[in-house]
Amino acid sequence: APAEPAVTGVVLPEGTDSEVAFIPVSEKPAPAGKEENTKKVFEINVPKYEKGKPATVKFTMTVAELTKDGKTAADVALWHHDEETGEWTKLVTTFVIKDGIVYFEAITFDFSPFAIVYADEPAEELPTDQPEEPTETPASPAPVLAVIAALGAAVVLRRK
Numbered sequence: 001a002p003a004e005p006a007v008t009g010v011v012l013p014e015g016t017d018s019e020v021a022f023i024p025v026s027e028k029p030a031p032a033g034k035e036e037n038t039k040k041v042f043e044i045n046v047p048k049y050e051k052g053k054p055a056t057v058k059f060t061m062t063v064a065e066l067t068k069d070g071k072t073a074a075d076v077a078l079w080h081h082d083e084e085t086g087e088w089t090k091l092v093t094t095f096v097i098k099d100g101i102v103y104f105e106a107i108t109f110d111f112s113p114f115a116i117v118y119a120d121e122p123a124e125e126l127p128t129d130q131p132e133e134p135t136e137t138p139a140s141p142a143p144v145l146a147v148i149a150a151l152g153a154a155v156v157l158r159r160k
Helices: 063-068 123-139 141-159
Strands: 006-011 021-023 038-045 055-062 076-081 088-090 093-098 101-108 114-118
Touching (some): 006 038, 055 063, 055 076, 055 114, 076 093
Antiparallel strands (some): 006 055, 021 038, 076 088, 093 101
16 A cells, blocks of 8 residues: 555644644645645644644655655645635645655644645746755755864864
């Protein structure tokens, strides 16, 4: 059987004492125009949650599953359906890959329903995706350089 995304947990804001109810399949339709790219629609109900406070939804997918779908982890985002406006909104979704499993985390300011959606890939959008990657890459060496610079400063100070 093909693996499907698994919701692995919810991190509630500090001080939120509430049960968390997970409903694996929502009756809510997928985001409009994204039906084909929607992997899963589910609900998480947190009765005592205070809307507007950041909470984290965690879910996993396998690299094999993504590859089979012709996608990468960067193509995956969690979307939230706002019951008041009727709109689906893409949430900031981050991931870590370990041992063939992609661990995703998305920050939400409200609960239920959610959808795991693949990014669209029309040909005309590809060039706009390219500049994003180089801007991210320099970000990771910079802190390392700062640490090296700080160590160098410490060595220089000791010599005096």
